[in-house]
Amino acid sequence: MFNDNQVKLAIAPIGWTNDDMPELGGEVTFEQCISEMALAGFSGSEVGNKYPRDTEVLKKALSLRGLEIASAWFSSFLTTKPFEETAEAFKEHRDFLYEMGAKVIVVSEQGNSIQGQIETPLFEQKPVFSDQGWTLFLDGMQWLGELAAEKDMKIVYHHHMGTGVQTSEEIDRLMEGTDPEKVSLLYDTGHLVFSGEDHLEVLNKYMDRIYHVHLKDVRADVAKKVREENMSFLQAVKDGVFTVPGDGQIDFKPVFQVLSEAGYKGWFVVEAEQDPAIANPFEYAVKARQYIRETSGL
Numbered sequence: 001m002f003n004d005n006q007v008k009l010a011i012a013p014i015g016w017t018n019d020d021m022p023e024l025g026g027e028v029t030f031e032q033c034i035s036e037m038a039l040a041g042f043s044g045s046e047v048g049n050k051y052p053r054d055t056e057v058l059k060k061a062l063s064l065r066g067l068e069i070a071s072a073w074f075s076s077f078l079t080t081k082p083f084e085e086t087a088e089a090f091k092e093h094r095d096f097l098y099e100m101g102a103k104v105i106v107v108s109e110q111g112n113s114i115q116g117q118i119e120t121p122l123f124e125q126k127p128v129f130s131d132q133g134w135t136l137f138l139d140g141m142q143w144l145g146e147l148a149a150e151k152d153m154k155i156v157y158h159h160h161m162g163t164g165v166q167t168s169e170e171i172d173r174l175m176e177g178t179d180p181e182k183v184s185l186l187y188d189t190g191h192l193v194f195s196g197e198d199h200l201e202v203l204n205k206y207m208d209r210i211y212h213v214h215l216k217d218v219r220a221d222v223a224k225k226v227r228e229e230n231m232s233f234l235q236a237v238k239d240g241v242f243t244v245p246g247d248g249q250i251d252f253k254p255v256f257q258v259l260s261e262a263g264y265k266g267w268f269v270v271e272a273e274q275d276p277a278i279a280n281p282f283e284y285a286v287k288a289r290q291y292i293r294e295t296s297g298l
């Protein structure tokens with residue numbers, strides 16, 4: 001289905017140690033995490049909180065295991081802080097990723113985000129940008145896109161539960177309000193399905209702007225409970241709302257079909273944060289690798 005010179009397969013460290021709740025998997029070492037990624041058959045990774053920030057040290061540890069850095073998350077605060085603050089932090093992050101050989105920078109607006117608040121109900125209290133917030137956000141994203149282009153890189157925007165860009169309508173407003181040359185999209189199956197969006201419609205609509213993919217599956221029974229019991233995002237993750245592709249409600253075959261027919265080039269990143277004490281990260285990485293081989297041929 002895919003030409004495997006164009007699509008590479010990575011896995012995020014968040015299944016081993018969770019960046020949003022570092023106590024989940026706090027005991028797992030960086031070396032164990034990257035060794036298991038390689039052993040499970042992946043060739044790339046994103047960057048977790050235990051990864052060394054010294055690029056030479058990180059490159060050596062990764063290349064020993066045949067791994068590359070696909071990208072890393074950046075939190076912007078365009079709607080709540082002066083642009084310069086986001087821009088300074090962004091340039092540092094961009095330069096680190098450039099040095100590591102990544103081509104895309106994952107960006108998520110965290111102004112008024114509730115994704116890190118364990119007591120805040122996810123569906124009831126999701127932030128909504130005001131019109132003034134949208135202007136700050138869209139202008140800021142374009143500027144970040146220009147800063148990325150200085151290094152021949154792209155920003156890929158991460159729509160996310162509990163943030164101002166979660167729903168299909170919010171993704172539309174972002175895509176319509178920005179220049180495709182400056183702002184691209186990260187497609188995360190798990191966040192769209194958990195939010196109740198039509199993930200295939202979003203994929204078909206924005207295929208030409210998608211330059212990074214997070215493969216995440218959703219456990220339907222847990223997602224239902226989160227809505228019924230007004231749970232927070234972090235409680236949902238702890239309860240196992242996300243899992244690896246092939247283990248939840250999403251059929252990834254049509255997703256792979258659309259991506260392959262469109263000639264997608266870039267990374268697929270398996271990203272399935274759950275409690276590693278319940279879901280052994282190595283076992284789930286192997287399971288994901290096998291499912292992707294069976295369904296996409298990669």
Ligand SMILES: O=C1C[C@@H](O)[C@H](O)[C@@H](O)C1=O
Binds near residue numbers: 020073271
């Ligand atoms: O890409 C991601 C990064 C995480 O920190 C986040 O919370 C997760 O859900 C995600 O999709």
Ligand SMILES: [Co+2]
Binds near residue numbers: 158188214271
């Ligand atoms: Co993601």
